[in-house]
Amino acid sequence: MNGKQSYSRRFFLKTSGALAVLAAIPASVKALYNEAKNFIVPPKQTFPLPVSINKKMYKVTVDTRTTLLDLLREDLHLTGTKKGCDHGQCGACTVHVDGERVLSCLTLAAMLPGKEVTTIEGLADGEKLHPMQQAFIECDGFQCGYCTPGQIMSAVACVKEGHTSSVAEIKEFMSGNLCRCGAYNGIVESIQKVAK
Amino acid sequence: MKPFTFSKPENLGKALSIKKDTVQFIAGGTNLLDLMKKNIAGPDAVLDITTALSSKIEQQGKGVRIGAMVRNSAITTDKTILSKYPLVAKAVLAGASPQIRNMASTAGNLLQRTRCPYFYDITTPCNKRKPGSGCSAINGENRMNAIVGYNEQCVAVHPSDLCVALAALDATVATTDKNKKQLSIPFKDFHKLPGDTPQLDNNLPANAIITSVDIAENPFSKNFYYLKLRDRDSYAFALVSVAAALHLQDNHIADARLASGGVAHKPWRWYEAEQYLKGKAPSASTFSAAADIVIKDVKPLSNNGFKKSMLRGAVETALQNCLTA
DSSP: OOOOOOOOHHHHHHHHHHHHHHHHHHHHHHHHHHHHHHHHSSOOOOOEEEEEETTEEEEEETTOOOBBBHHHIIIIIOOOSSOOOSSSSSSEEEOOOOOOOOEOOOOOOOOGTTOEEEOOOGGGBTHHHHHHHHHHTTTTTTSSOSSHHHHHHHHHHHHHHTOOSSHHHHHTTTSSSSSTOOOOHHHHHHHHHOOO | OOOOEEEEOOOOHHHHOOOTEEEEEEESOOHHHHHHTSSSSSOOOEEETTTSOOOOEEETTTEEEETTTOOOHHHHOHHHHHHHHHHHHHHHSSOHHHHHHOOOOOHHHHHOOOOEEEEHOSSSOOOOOOOOOSSSSTTOOHHHHHHHSSSTBBBBOOOOOHHHHHTTTEEEEEEEEEEEEEEEEHHHHHHHTTTTOOTBBOOTTOOEEEEEEEEOOOSSEEEEEEEEESOOOOSOOOOEEEEEEEEEETTEEEOOOEEEESSSSSOOOOOOHHHHHSSSSOOHHHHHHHHHHHHHHHOTTTOOOOHHHHHHHHHHHHHHHHHOO
């Protein structure tokens, strides 16, 4: 032993031990906090989702809870599809999946791999509007326009399904799309025009 | 919505082996997703069984087998259904919207929950949502609720139209569980009354799955009608609905079927009125008498007294329309 040694073996062990304990406490507290949080609020589950929209492949990492509507609007910024009620009561979120009209607010994005989604953005052919879009303009098929993307997607399907033999039939098969402005007459006219 | 894990089992055996009370199957999702958004359903895991279940409508003996995954819209365009079981197609077309019919599955239609406003409002007591908490509807806003078969625990109604037609035609529900035990449940026994377990809508065994709905050959493809009365002409749940079917022979009613939606916790058959109709001549007075039998045991709640006369008229009209439809 000589006077130059400033730290004793005991001192070293004591200090390093205390430091280790100090370092360990926040970690275990944090872990406990996370465990408690996960018990009360289950952690969100994310996964990689390949999805084809308007014939373009997207790869996004999303929460399992994501609906097709939120995927379109929030993740892919395709905001043409509108959120009205978010509970399948208004039809504003209507899109086509594999060519059939569905409600995107009640479709789980996780169920989409292998399917083709068409939104209002995918309807026009370049600069040329889809005949139904053109008809809605010509027949005054909208006022405020909020329900219009859903109305048009539904109308295109209505014609494709062949439910256009009478005004009554068109109204029955368009009943899933509500319009608060009351542009229904223009919408029916638009459909009749395209169905001809 | 509560977070959940998502997976797509490649077949039914795999799906059933993972199934437990905290795991939910998803098919169309039109009801489940809505319930999850409202925090009424909160599964830990969701299993996509859209490809594990049959989406075929096939001949089964002399009847028809509708796969559990057959979309509602597919029922309305199927040639066999339209020619031999048109009442079923007519009932499906009376329900929901074209978009929802494109999504919703056959089995999911059977398993959909009630639309009682208190079941959906998680701030109010509801024995169906939270057993033992009480029924808010029995002394509350109950104009859409039951008029028969209810008790003080629950006055909810089953919202399906398809099920009313299936009840009328005595369909059977084919189910299977993880031990591959198959069970065929007569339609009249599939859904249940509230009893002491209003949280349960049906008698599907725990963690079993519906694989198909089967309808036997029947003589009700000619004279039938589905009448649905509601707050607006389309895209609304029934206040009352009536599925009527007559088998006419030599200007007499050889057999009759009469069922209603919007009146009870399950699709409701009017057996006594059916018995009355048998052997009678199909006339306005016969139909009127049958309608009187239907409403004689009906006990409306505080806000739905109108349903009694509405139902009486609906039964008469549906039976009349059986002759002209």
